Amino acid sequence: MAEKTAKKNELGLTKKDYKGQKSTLCLGCGHNAIVGQVISACFELNIPPERVIKVSGIGCSSKAPTYFMKRSFGFNGLHGRMPSLVTGALFADTSLIGIGVSGDGDTASIGMGQFKHVTRRNLPFLYIVANNGVYGLTKGQFSATAEKGLALKKQGQNRYVPVDIVWEAIAGRASFVARTFSGDPQQLKALIKAGLHHRGIAVIDVISPCVTFNNQDDSYHSYAWGKSHEVALHELSFVPPVKAIKVKYEKGETLEVPLFDGTHIILKKLAHNYEPTDRARALQMLEDANRKNELVTGLIYINPKQKSLFDLYDLPDMPLNRLPIEKLRPSPESLEEINQQMF
Amino acid sequence: MAKTNPEVDEITNTQKTINEFSINIATVNGSGSQTANLALIRSIFKMGIPVSGKNIFPSNIQGLPTWYKIRVSKAGYLARSQKTEIAVAMNPKTFTDDLDDLAPGGVFLYADHIKEPIPREDLLLCPMPVKALVKQAKPPRELRVYVANMVYVGVLAYLLDIQLKTLESALDFHFKGKQGAVDFNLSVIRDAFQWAENNLDIVSPFKVQPLNLTDGCNLANGNTAGGLGTIYGGMHFLSWYPITPATSLPEAILEYAPGLRKDPETGKSTFAIIQAEDELASIGMVVGAGWAGLRAMTATSGPGLSLMGEYASLAYYAEIPIVVWNVQRVGPSTGLPTRTAQGDVNLTYYLGQGDTEHVVLIPGSVKECFEFGWKALDLAELLQTPVFVLSDLDLGQNQWMTPPFEYPDTPIERGKILWEEDLEKIKDDWGRYLDLDGDNIPYRTVPGNQHPKSAYFARGTGHDDYANYSEKPEDWEEHLDRIKRKVDSSRTMLPEPEITTRSGSKNGIIAFGSTDAAVREACDYLAAEGVKLDYLRVRALPVSLKVLEFIREYEQVYVIENNRDGQMHSILSLELPGSASDLVSLSHIDGLPLSAEWIKDAVLEEEKS
Numbered sequence: 001m002a003e004k005t006a007k008k009n010e011l012g013l014t015k016k017d018y019k020g021q022k023s024t025l026c027l028g029c030g031h032n033a034i035v036g037q038v039i040s041a042c043f044e045l046n047i048p049p050e051r052v053i054k055v056s057g058i059g060c061s062s063k064a065p066t067y068f069m070k071r072s073f074g075f076n077g078l079h080g081r082m083p084s085l086v087t088g089a090l091f092a093d094t095s096l097i098g099i100g101v102s103g104d105g106d107t108a109s110i111g112m113g114q115f116k117h118v119t120r121r122n123l124p125f126l127y128i129v130a131n132n133g134v135y136g137l138t139k140g141q142f143s144a145t146a147e148k149g150l151a152l153k154k155q156g157q158n159r160y161v162p163v164d165i166v167w168e169a170i171a172g173r174a175s176f177v178a179r180t181f182s183g184d185p186q187q188l189k190a191l192i193k194a195g196l197h198h199r200g201i202a203v204i205d206v207i208s209p210c211v212t213f214n215n216q217d218d219s220y221h222s223y224a225w226g227k228s229h230e231v232a233l234h235e236l237s238f239v240p241p242v243k244a245i246k247v248k249y250e251k252g253e254t255l256e257v258p259l260f261d262g263t264h265i266i267l268k269k270l271a272h273n274y275e276p277t278d279r280a281r282a283l284q285m286l287e288d289a290n291r292k293n294e295l296v297t298g299l300i301y302i303n304p305k306q307k308s309l310f311d312l313y314d315l316p317d318m319p320l321n322r323l324p325i326e327k328l329r330p331s332p333e334s335l336e337e338i339n340q341q342m343f
Numbered sequence: 344m345a346k347t348n349p350e351v352d353e354i355t356n357t358q359k360t361i362n363e364f365s366i367n368i369a370t371v372n373g374s375g376s377q378t379a380n381l382a383l384i385r386s387i388f389k390m391g392i393p394v395s396g397k398n399i400f401p402s403n404i405q406g407l408p409t410w411y412k413i414r415v416s417k418a419g420y421l422a423r424s425q426k427t428e429i430a431v432a433m434n435p436k437t438f439t440d441d442l443d444d445l446a447p448g449g450v451f452l453y454a455d456h457i458k459e460p461i462p463r464e465d466l467l468l469c470p471m472p473v474k475a476l477v478k479q480a481k482p483p484r485e486l487r488v489y490v491a492n493m494v495y496v497g498v499l500a501y502l503l504d505i506q507l508k509t510l511e512s513a514l515d516f517h518f519k520g521k522q523g524a525v526d527f528n529l530s531v532i533r534d535a536f537q538w539a540e541n542n543l544d545i546v547s548p549f550k551v552q553p554l555n556l557t558d559g560c561n562l563a564n565g566n567t568a569g570g571l572g573t574i575y576g577g578m579h580f581l582s583w584y585p586i587t588p589a590t591s592l593p594e595a596i597l598e599y600a601p602g603l604r605k606d607p608e609t610g611k612s613t614f615a616i617i618q619a620e621d622e623l624a625s626i627g628m629v630v631g632a633g634w635a636g637l638r639a640m641t642a643t644s645g646p647g648l649s650l651m652g653e654y655a656s657l658a659y660y661a662e663i664p665i666v667v668w669n670v671q672r673v674g675p676s677t678g679l680p681t682r683t684a685q686g687d688v689n690l691t692y693y694l695g696q697g698d699t700e701h702v703v704l705i706p707g708s709v710k711e712c713f714e715f716g717w718k719a720l721d722l723a724e725l726l727q728t729p730v731f732v733l734s735d736l737d738l739g740q741n742q743w744m745t746p747p748f749e750y751p752d753t754p755i756e757r758g759k760i761l762w763e764e765d766l767e768k769i770k771d772d773w774g775r776y777l778d779l780d781g782d783n784i785p786y787r788t789v790p791g792n793q794h795p796k797s798a799y800f801a802r803g804t805g806h807d808d809y810a811n812y813s814e815k816p817e818d819w820e821e822h823l824d825r826i827k828r829k830v831d832s833s834r835t836m837l838p839e840p841e842i843t844t845r846s847g848s849k850n851g852i853i854a855f856g857s858t859d860a861a862v863r864e865a866c867d868y869l870a871a872e873g874v875k876l877d878y879l880r881v882r883a884l885p886v887s888l889k890v891l892e893f894i895r896e897y898e899q900v901y902v903i904e905n906n907r908d909g910q911m912h913s914i915l916s917l918e919l920p921g922s923a924s925d926l927v928s929l930s931h932i933d934g935l936p937l938s939a940e941w942i943k944d945a946v947l948e949e950e951k952s
Contacts, residue, residue, distance in 0.1 A: 021812070050793045053635070066800065066812065073790040074800040075634055077627065078653055084582075084619065084627025085634075091580055091615050092635030093791035114627070117620040316611035319791050320579045321636030322762075323606075325755040327613050328577030328638070330603040332750045335575065338599070339747035342561035343385050343516050 010046040018043045023067040030182030030208030030223075031060060031130045035067045037185055038099065038128075041192040042069065045240070047097060053089055054099045057082040057111060060137050060210070061103030061130035072099075080111025083118035086125055087309075093319035094310045097196060098125030105135050108144040108163040119172035119201055124308045126195045127203045129165050130182075132210035133221035140213035147220045152213065164290075165205040166300055170282050175200035175306040177282070180297045181226045182208040187297060193238040194299070199260040200308045207295065226295055233274045233298035234267040259304050267299060276301050362392050362417035364428035364549040368495065369441045371434050373405030375489030378517055378528070379496045380411040384742060385513035386505050387415055388562050391554040395421035395860075396742040397936060402587065402680045408437045417554060421744060422861035423737075423936040428549055429503075431495045433473075435459065442466075450502065450547050452495055467545045471498050476538060480531045490531045497535025502547040507536065563745050565712035565738040565857075569642070569668060570595025571748060572716020574603050574614075577755045578666075579637035581616045582628035584647060587680045588736035589670040592642040622647035626654040626667070633658065633665040634801055636760060636789030638720045640666035645674040645687045648694065655729050656695025657803045662776070662785070662826065664723035664730075664758070671735040673934050682934030683736035685856055688910035691731050692884050698823060702833050703731045703884040707841070707859040709745035711882070712738065715838070717751050724758035726833055727784060728826075735905070737936040738857035759786040766794040775799040775810040776822065783829035830885065837883035840890050845870060848877040851897040852946070853890070854904065855881040855911060857936065862903055864939035865946065872943075874950050876901070881911065886918060894922050901946055904930045905937050 006014040018039045025031050042052065049071035056062035058079035065074050077085040086098050107115045107129050118127070133146040142150065142158045145165060150158040169177045176198045178191045188206060195202030209215045209223045217224040234255075241262035255275055257265040267276070274285060282301040289296040316323070366383075370376035377398070384396040395414050401407035414424050432441045432453035439459060445451055447465040455470035473494045482490045500510060511529055518524040570592045573581070578600075583593040597616060604613045619625035625641045632639035643651065648669050658665050671687045673679035692703055702722060704715040715732050723730040766773060766788070773796055776785050785808075788797040799810040806822070807813040843863070854862040859880055866876050879893045894900050894915065902912040909928030916923035929945045931937060 048793070050795065050797065053790045055631075070800075071795055071798050073635075073788075073792075073798045074802075075631070076800070076802040076804065077630070078657060078803075081623060081627045081654070084624040085631035087617070087624075088580060088582065088628035088631030088633070088637070088639060089635040089790060091617075091628075091632055092637045092789065096790055113620055114624055117624065313615055314612050315615065316606055316609050316613065320613070320615070321789055321791055323579075323613055325577060325757065327606055328579070328604075329575055329751070329755055334603055335571075335748060335750050338571065339561065342563055342747075343388070343513070 020067040028211040033182040037189040057106035059103040064101040083114035092321040104131040104143040104145040119174035130208040134214035169203040176202035177301040239264040366413040366429040367427040368431040372409035379492035382513040386509040389509040420864040493531035497532040501539035566592040567595040568712035572713035576717030576720040580632040580639040582625040622650040626651040642668035662727040670739040685905040713748040721756040774808040841880040848875040851900040865942035
C-alpha cells in the first residue's frame with residue numbers, strides 16, 4: 001500500500017496527515033501553491049497538526065485553510081476580521097501555532113483596521129496574504145492592491161493607486177514581513193517555515209495570481225509579470241536547531257538571523273546587498289523597487305527580539321482553557337470583603 | 344413668603360417632608376460636582392435613609408449643564424421623581440429652568456453671584472456666598488472651581504440636618520483615605536455650614552432624620568456589580584471598546600480582576616483583558632476566545648452592538664458561547680449617549696442575519712447585575728450560544744441602594760466540552776453538531792485538544808453534523824431548527840420572572856430592567872386610587888412560560904417600557920397572538936428614567952377609557 005511506503009516525518013506522520021479537503025479553487029490558482037507549501041512546511045518541520053489552529057476571513061484566499069491540515073482546528077470567520085478571531089483564540093492556549101490566510105480584499109480593504117492592529121500588537125502567528133489584486137469570489141472587481149491603470153473585463157480601468165501590504169505591515173510595526181510569489185515555491189516554503197518559528201507576527205504577502213480574472217501578462221499580479229519582474233533579495237533557507245550550520249558561507253555574502261527558539265534564517269544575498277533589519281531601509285528599498293518596476297521578494301524586515309503580545313501578559317504556563325474551575329472563582333471571603341468595602 | 348397656597352401647606356406638613364423629598368443639583372459638567380453629590384448621597388445613606396442618585400449629564404467633558412437628582416425616601420421609593428422640592432442652582436445658564444421646576448414651597452439655593460431675576464414668591468430662598476467662602480478657604484488656584492461645590496454641601500448639611508461626621512466618612516471613602524483632600528473639602532463644608540448657621544433665617548421644612556432602613560445595604564451601580572459578577576463567574580477573557588454608558592463595566596473588571604484572579608500557586612493571572620480597536624474587533628476576539636474554550640465577554644451599548652451583529656450572528660449559528668453586555672442608551676448613532684433608554688430590546692433579541700433569536704438576561708437591580716454577570720457565562724457555555732445581558736444607563740451608572748452581592752450558589756458550569764480522555768472513550772466518529780443527548784445541545788472540543796479526532800472546522804457556511812461543509816438544503820434546515828429548539832428550551836433554565844400580587848387585582852402590569860423601582864412605586868399609588876395591579880417583571884428572553892400564563896390570567900396587561908414602539912409589547916404579542924389584544928403598550932422615551940408619576944397617569948388614562 002502506498003501509505004506504508006510514504007515518507008514519514010519525525011512524528012511518524014505522512015504528508016497525507018497534513019492535507020485537508022480537496023481544493024475547490026480554480027485549476028492553476030496561485031492559492032493552491034500556498035496550500036501545498038503550508039502542508040510541506042508543517043510536515044517537514046514536524047509540527048503536530050493538533051498544535052495548529054488555522055483561521056481565515058472571507059474570499060477565495062480564505063477558503064484555503066479547508067484544503068490543508070484537516071487534523072487542525074479551523075475557523076472560517078468574517079470578512080476582514082480573522083485577526084481579531086485569532087487573537088482571542090490564541091489567548092486560550094498560547095503554545096498553539098496560528099496560521100491565518102487572508103486575501104488582498106480581506107486584508108487591505110475591509111480588514112485594514114484589524115490588520116494594522118494585529119501587526120501593532122505583534123500577535124505571534126503566521127499571517128499569509130494571498131494577494132491577487134482582484135476579487136475572485138464576486139467575479140472580478142478591483143481590489144485595493146490592484147495597480148493603477150489595470151484593466152479588467154467588466155470594470156474598465158482602475159483609477160486608484162494601490163495599497164502595498166508589505167509597506168503597511170512594516171509601518172504597522174510587524175516584526176516579520178516578507179513578500180514572495182506563488183510561482184517561487186521554494187522561497188515561499190522557506191518563508192513559511194521561518195514565519196512559523198518567529199515569535200511575533202509573520203506577515204507574508206504572497207503575490208498569488210488569479211488565473212480566472214487577473215492573469216493578463218501585463219497585470220502586476222500575473223504569473224508572467226511575476227516571473228519576468230521578480231527580483232529575489234536573497235536565497236533564503238531556514239535551519240532547524242538540530243542541524244548545526246555546516247555550510248560555510250563567505251563573509252559578507254550571508255546574513256544569519258537567529259530566532260528565539262534556536263533556529264536560524266540564513267540569507268544569501270543576491271540583489272541590492274540588502275539586510276532586512278532596518279525598518280526605514282526596508283521602506284526605502286520598497287520605494288526604489290516600486291520605481292524600478294521590480295517585484296522584490298524575500299524577507300523584507302525582521303526583528304526577532306520585538307516583544308510579542310503574550311510577552312506583555314502574565315499568563316500561567318497551563319493554558320487558560322485548561323485551568324480547573326476552582327482557579328476561576330475567587331473565594332466567598334473575598335466577596336465578603338468587597339461587600340464590606342463598598343459604601 | 345406666601346402662606347395661602349394650599350399646596351404650600353401640604354408640602355410643609357412635617358410628616359411628609361421628613362426623609363421624603365428630592366434635591367436637584369444643577370452644575371456645569373467638569374466642575375467636580377460629582378464628588379460633592381456623592382458625598383451628599385452617601386451621607387444620607389449612612390444615616391440609614393433610603394436614597395438614590397441620578398446623574399443627568401451631557402456628552403461632554405467640560406462646560407455644559409449637568410444635573411444630579413437625589414431622591415430621599417423613607418418609603419423606599421428610589422426611582423426618578425418628577426417633583427423637586429430642593430434645588431441647588433450653580434449654573435447661570437439653567438438658573439431660570441431650575442427655578443421654574445421647583446415645587447411650590449420648595450427651597451432654592453443658589454450661588455449669589457448669579458444675577459438672574461427670581462420672580463417666584465412661593466419659595467424659600469437661600470443665596471450662597473460661594474465666591475467669598477471659596478476665597479476664605481484659600482484653595483490652590485486649580486482647585487477653586489471644584490471646592491465651590493462643597494459650599495452647597497455645607498449649606499445643605501445645615502438646612503437638612505445632614506451629619507458632618509457622615510460627610511467626613513463619605514469623603515474619606517471617596518478620596519480613598521487621602522487625608523489632605525478629605526481635610527480640605529471638609530473645611531469648606533464646615534465654613535459653609537458655619538456661614539449658614541450664622542446668616543440664614545429660613546428653616547427648611549425638608550429634613551433628614553436618622554433611620555435604620557439602609558442597614559446591611561450598600562450603595563453601588565450596576566456596571567460595577569456586573570463587572571464583579573463577571574469576575575466571580577470565572578471570565579477568562581474580556582475584550583472591549585470604550586462606549587458610554589458601558590465603559591465603567593469593563594473598567595470595574597480592570598480594577599478588581601488583578602486582585603481577585605491571581606492563581607495563588609503560581610501568582611499568574613487567570614484572565615486576560617484587551618482593549619480592542621473597535622467593536623468589530625472586540626466581538627471578534629470574544630468569538631475566537633469562546634470558540635477556543637475561554638469564558639469570554641464584552642460590554643457595549645447600542646451603536647457598538649450594531650457593529651457586533653455579524654459576529655454575534657455567526658456565533659449563534661456556529662454555536663459559540665460568548666457573553667455580551669448591552670448597557671443601553673438613547674439611539675440611534677450618538678442619539679443621546681448619556682441618557683437612558685430601553686430601546687435595544689429588539690436589536691438585541693434578534694441581532695443577526697437570517698433567523699436569530701438570542702438568549703437575553705435582563706437585570707432589574709444592581710444585585711441582579713452581579714448575579715447575571717456570573718450566570719450569563721454559565722448559560723453561554725451550557726447552551727453554546729451568545730448570551731446577552733441587557734442593562735441600561737440608569738441601572739448601570741447611577742447609584743442604587745442594594746443588598747450585598749451574593750456568592751454564586753452553583754458551581755461554574757462549563758457545559759459539554761470533550762478533552763483527550765473523553766474522546767478516547769468514544770469509539771465512533773465524534774461529530775461537533777451531533778445531538779447525542781437529544782437535548783439539542785451537541786458536544787464540543789476546543790483548540791489545544793491533542794487528540795487526533797478532536798479538531799473540527801467552524802464556519803458560518805452550511806455544515807453537517809460533523810462540521811463538514813454542506814450546502815444541502817436539509818442540513819441547513821435541520822441545523823437552524825435544532826438551534827431554534829435549543830434556544831427555545833432555555834426558557835426553563837433562565838431566570839424566572841418576578842411576580843408581585845395584590846389581592847383583588849383585575850389587571851396586570853409587566854415591566855423589565857431598570858423601570859422596576861418606578862413600576863413598584865406607581866403600583867402603590869394606583870392601589871391607593873383603587874386600581875390594583877399584579878406585577879410581573881420579565882427577567883429573560885425568550886420568556887418563561889410563567890410570563891405567558893400571567894398574561895392569560897388578566898383582562899388587561901399593561902406593558903411598561905422606556906422606548907417609543909413598545910418593543911417588549913411586540914415580543915409578547917408574538918409569543919401569545921391570542922392574547923395580543925389584552926396587552927396594552929405603555930411606552931415612553933425622553934432620555935430620562937421613567938417616573939412613577941408617568942406610569943400612574945398612563946395606567947389611569949387606560950383604566951378610564
